[in-house]
Amino acid sequence: MIPFFPPDVFAADREELLEIVHTVGTDPDQRFILGRRTAAFEDELRLRLGAAEVVACSSGTSALSLVLTAMGVGPGDEVVVPALGCAPLAASVCGLGAVPVFADIDPWRLVADPVSAEAAVTDRTRALMPAHLFSVMADMPRFADIARRRGLRLVEDSAVAQGGVLGGRPAGLWGEAGVFSFVQVKTFGTAGEGGAVVTGDPELGRAVRMLRNHGQNGAQRFVHHRVGYNSRFDEILAAFQLHRLPGLPDRLERRARIADYYTGRFAELGEHGVVAPPPGREGRCFYVYTLLAERRDGLRAHLARAGVGSHVYYPSPLPHQPAFTSCAPPGARWPNAESAARRILSIPLYPHLSDAQVEHIADSVCAFARSSRRATPAPGRRTT
Incomplete structure (x- = not known):
């Protein structure tokens, strides 16, 4: 049997993963989330992508919620999303009290059709959120043009597209912010759950970084500047991803x-x-x-x-x-x-x-x- 979901994705990394678990578990710092390994992983991705900020978080789904929250999307707003795709496209919008507005897809490429998406824009539309689907990137130049002309925020759901490049620009950096997912079957999957927000906007990146850790800015614990989330990244997985990145x-x-x-x-x-x-x-x-x-x-x-x-x-x-x-x-x-x-x-x-x-x-x-x-x-x- 040739399985669709292979059970041996990390077979070659078994010894390294066990060593990482032991090393992190016995580290005198006893820092299991958002430690130096997470910071190193974020820096490495940032340099490779040419992004202003990379913020590792608990999942690709959480990454979408963090970005939309940082952009101020909320009740009364609409976000245009593809009619075909993963549930978080709509759920992340609904979770903020906003309304997902569904655009039809291209019949062959299967990603959101820019013409249908623009036709769905109303005076309540706050953002466009096209998604790369299967192995095809959405038409980001056209979505960027629509966002610019219509005065909309542009979020790039690039959860499945790490490694994709369009017009010389990596997936995740066409919108104001993009997201990655590290669930095991993705192109850069890990032995667990995780995700990241990538952006060329330092201010937006700082807002996301604060939101992922209960609204704290990292400089001072127990001072909460915003109502945030628990969307922190695991040190074991950060070390494992650094091991697998080359x-x-x-x-x-x-x-x-x-x-x-x-x-x-x-x-x-x-x-x-x-x-x-x-x-x-x-x-x-x-x-x-x-x-x-x-x-x-x-x-x-x-x-x-x-x-x-x-x-x-x-x-x-x-x-x-x-x-x-x-x-x-x-x-x-x-x-x-x-x-x-x-x-x-x-x-x-x-x-x-x-x-x-x-x-x-x-x-x-x-x-x-x-x-x-x-x-x-x-x-x-x-x-x-």
Whole structure:
């Protein structure tokens, strides 16, 4: 079986992780959160990205809440978010008493459509929050232009996109602030939970840094300047991420090569009802490799029989989720998001897949597609 979520992500780092646990646990400082290791990790990411501030926090979800809070988003405000994506896109907005307004997605790239997003702007809109999805970065130049013209804040949900670059600018630095997630299956996942806020705005970075630790500024404990959060970063994970950071470029390159191979193999499958993501590496992050399959459930069953795990991100658009239906206008539709939710299927994409495993996965997808009847592309959908 080739699992979709590999159980051995950190097998090569086992001894180092055990040593880190022992070292941090027996350190005379007994500092388990927000210590010198966290500061070193933040500095290293900041230098590599060219950011003004990197603030490590408890999760990518928490990072979104920290940024929106620092920007003053609250009751009565609206934030435009994609109609397809992870729940925190909407939940982080709702948690502040604001309203998520859902924009439809591009039918092939599957990220928020800038035209739909701008059409959703009202006089109550406070911010745009596009998200990079699967392995494709959102059209950040167009979102930056909309934000500038309409006087809006721009938050970049780059939780899955660490390592992506668009127009020479790293993911996370196109908006006023971006976020990363370090949950284990992400491109820079760790052995636990964690995230970071990245920004080119020092003042915004300082506000986020204060908010993550109960509104304290770090210089003096038990003086709370704002109502903040408990969103602190773990010293063990900071040390572990510093250990793994030098190998990140090679792991990203391996992901990209696997994706290139898949895309080449799947280029002619559109007429058989299986559509590969857009080709190329510009604005790509290769977190997961997601197909659009007209017979999604059939393909998933076929892959399972071939010993290949797969995963459905996301089976329902956000405005159809019970938690967020109250935010959706009655009768509103998001046709591209709804169509994608019926067809998306992600296949394994992680650095330690062997060439033979990658070839077997591709062979299995191709065998299913070519055994299917010719498919008529859905309206507005490109094939290859």
